[in-house]
Amino acid sequence: MRNTRKAVRIDGYKGYGYRQRKEPKTVKAPVCPYCGRVSVLRPAEYVYGENTITEGSLLYVCSGYPGCGAYVGVHEGTKKPKGTLADSELRNKRIRAHRAIDRIVQAGCMSKSGVYIWLSGRLNLPYEETHIGYFSDYLCEETIRECEKVMENWNGNRKQCVA
Numbered sequence: 001m002r003n004t005r006k007a008v009r010i011d012g013y014k015g016y017g018y019r020q021r022k023e024p025k026t027v028k029a030p031v032c033p034y035c036g037r038v039s040v041l042r043p044a045e046y047v048y049g050e051n052t053i054t055e056g057s058l059l060y061v062c063s064g065y066p067g068c069g070a071y072v073g074v075h076e077g078t079k080k081p082k083g084t085l086a087d088s089e090l091r092n093k094r095i096r097a098h099r100a101i102d103r104i105v106q107a108g109c110m111s112k113s114g115v116y117i118w119l120s121g122r123l124n125l126p127y128e129e130t131h132i133g134y135f136s137d138y139l140c141e142e143t144i145r146e147c148e149k150v151m152e153n154w155n156g157n158r159k160q161c162v163a
């Protein structure tokens, strides 16, 4: 008899859960900012072929590929894009911006979280929007420039990090 009562309660809970279901479970494929086509989730092999580094990794590739060469990586184990789709030039700049940041952290000048707080201030961006995966060509260039300035000061005066 107890079981019956429990079942009723669970049904009620289910109804409550249904109304609560507001968060989207599926991630929408991002639209290509270059040509306006929608991207498609593909295995990394689709672009890298035999040069794929991480087996099983995914990319959002512009449906105009290879005519349009834009794509972006996906956070491991999810369908969440790492940023906006980028062409080869922007991908290159984002890699260089990441490296510039890594150099500051590796030099011991700033911590990994500290460097992004500093960068958001330098670029006048909210901290939550300070992700290189979303940066434009311009913001990547600014990031590299700002990082180089810091490193020059750091190397010039090893004990003092002038940000």
Ligand SMILES: [Zn+2]
Pocket: 032, 033, 034, 035, 036, 037, 062, 063, 064, 068, 069, 070
């Ligand atoms: Zn495209």
